[in-house]
Amino acid sequence: MPKYDVIVVGGGPGGSDCAIRLSQRGKKVAIVERKEFGGTCTNVGCIPTKALLTVAKLYSDIKEKGKRLGVLAQVDIDLKTVMKHMNRSILMSRKGTETLLKKYGVEIIKDNVVYKNGSFYLENANEILDTEKIVLATGSKPKIPKTLAVEGIWTSNEVFSMSEFPESILIIGAGYIGVEMATIFNAFGTKVILVELQPRIIPFEDIDASIVLEKSLKKRGVKVKTGVAVEKIEKLDNGFLTALSDGEQLETEKVLVAIGRAPVYPEGLEDTELVENGKITTNKDFETKWPNVYAIGDVRGAIMLAHVASAEGIALAEKLSGKDYDYYSETVPAVIFCEPEIGSTGIKETEDGLSDDYDKFLFPMSANPRANILAERDGFVKLIANKSDHKIVGITIVGPNAVELLMEGVVVINEQLTVEELLKSIHPHPTLSEIIRDAAEGLEGNPIHI
Template sequence: MLDAVVIGGGPGGYVCAIRIAQLGKRVALVEKEYLGGTCTNWGCIPTKAMLTSAHLYTEIANKSKRLGIEISGLDYDLKKIMSHMNRTITMSRKGIEHLLKKNEVDFFNDNAVIKDAKHVLLEQSGEILETNNIVIASGSEPSMFRPFSEVEGIWTSNDVFRLEEMPESLVIVGGGVIGVEFATFFSSFGVKTTLVELADHIMPSEDSDVADELRKSLTRQGVEIIEKTKVTEVEREECSFILNAEGEQELSLQAEKVLVAVGRRPNITEDIRDLSLKIERGIVTDSRMQTSVKGIYAIGDIRAGIMLAHVASYEGIVAAHNIAGDEMEMDYSAVPSIIFSSPEVASAGLREADIDDKQKVKIAKFPLSANGRARTVLENTGFVKVIADKESGKVLGMSIVSPSATELIMEGVVAVRNGLTVEDLENSIHPHPTLSETILGALEGIDGMSIHI
């Protein structure tokens, strides 16, 4: 008898299985395809590997002369870019496999079918695993809907990772994280890229000033951005697609390729539905990650909550501790949101758009252009914004548009999660010259005492 069977080997599932094993319990992990799930194989890891090439290419193209480096014949090799991506994926898979063996997790590369709350069938081998607990971590798949689903050849994000040649032109439908990151990649290499977003601005989950800064950067890179617009029709011609769209005005777009990047939907299979779990958009759980059926837990994208790899991993840890008999609850108060655009974007905690009229807060911004380290690396687009409680001084939120924003945001995460005040952070000496001093500048601005602006 197993203590737990975890279904799905993505960042939620494998982390959960390892933690259960570390807590002294016997656990099996079942993954029908590749270890690492969407993140390793069709998401975070391959995207960032590709973007590393794109960022390096644009850095050389845009900065080399000003930095005194003479470059001639700058070019790129798509096959080598994709080879780097595939090597990164393979290394990540092997790393996870090693960790499972190290922690004595029983791994089955098979399709799991849940028979009931105590039994899981391995479809290929026919073996039935008997268990006290089941963790569903089956992940998600790219969303596709009409009119795109009716036209052959429309890309999802998965198709980009099979790229064999660059298109001359591309329309990306969806200006969220996936759309912006792919717009960054393709435009870096000269692809005529158009980004269409239904909401008022790209990155609709972020504040408008964050979106404004990113819009300016993408536009300089040659991306055409069309907001407040819905694609209503798509037609395929011999070598291109025609898209009709409605917004503030009707328009028609033509491109060699179309990429639909409007998010993902949970993989809820029939065996999961047959369990009579409470399902809304995704599987509903409590703060301990337990579903409406005792002994069955759900983590990650299958919940259709915050679909981020690092959230799935922490949900897996919470589920593992509860399965092992500990009391642990999820806390979503300081989830970092990160975008590997150019410049990068990151935020944690409260956004300015979320502030209630009754909330008494102070807001301060510090521009990247006033930072010494930014000047040394020829960067001037971006800022740090801090939102603090007016009375207590606690940091409630932080947004960063900057190179390395995805690393810098951790200061905001720690502050929001632990109720630290502006003074707590100000009194922590920030190294010089670094981009982290932009955070210090914004903190000083909360009380109108920024020194460097």
């Protein structure tokens, strides 16, 4: 093996972007991937999930809005074609990553990295990684406690190889993965039961977002149970019997566990000081306890999102290239492709409300002309600002295209704009983006459109 300046282990969004930027900065770089490029996001995460959600949205819109809008049609689902669309989306993303790595001169090594005898090795080639620096970007896997590890249980991974929709499914965990999966299966006619240990679904989001989403899911026929734990799962001949802590027993064809993800790191590191509490710990510069060994993305067990891994990979690449580089790490945008969509960043309101340091205003989606044209009424924009200086510090958007609209709020918060400064910008009409201005007018105390 030739000697490299940097070897990146893991070809997901973090590792690939890190390797490309390093090569752009003149470093001799190799990337090691044991399976397929693109990581969890491309292969069993973001891309296939959103491909299925796109079909689910189209199908639901025709059924739910068609008659109201004058589109009279009988629709059905061909799962085989749906899965072709999903797999095509995966392949395009995967091949796109490989093409970019080659374009920018990154050496691709298909192998598995293990740690033994004090060194990192390519397992199949049985060669030591000959490099000055190593970046661990090995990602994560679905988390399944031993109590739930029953034969035939699904995680999000298994969904993408299904050959038919189940008649019924119990989804354990109502975080972003759980509610997205509930949206998919419900749209395609599966009876869905969603169970969450916390007192509300998407417990990390704004309280009003949780309320709106739960109402929407229930309206569509999803059974939602919060504040209950799964005590036991028993495999039956044709499904599963699940016992809950409130005494209810649920029989479903499938059970999907969506309670989070766990970091994955090279075999052999588990008993070293590099790993603490199941994750590789680093400082703010992504340095581990070992010199010249760095870690980015899900393996750090921090914010497990593809765009965070990418940002960390680019930041590390710039630092290793001697550049002074930073990014807004405190206001990470979060997006959920459920129905209705949810996007948020910054301060959020909890069950206990907001402190007296903040003002808030919630403007309903139903008062937005563009939303009404789209026959979308569920949702809102909530802005939160400091009372002292009127700087906007939080935004939550629930409704159509919320995941796209969010970026205006991200920029506003990152650039520390005040309510008054935001209101200086003219928003085009009729657009969904006007609702952000409407919420800002509400914060100022002069809402015009409600």
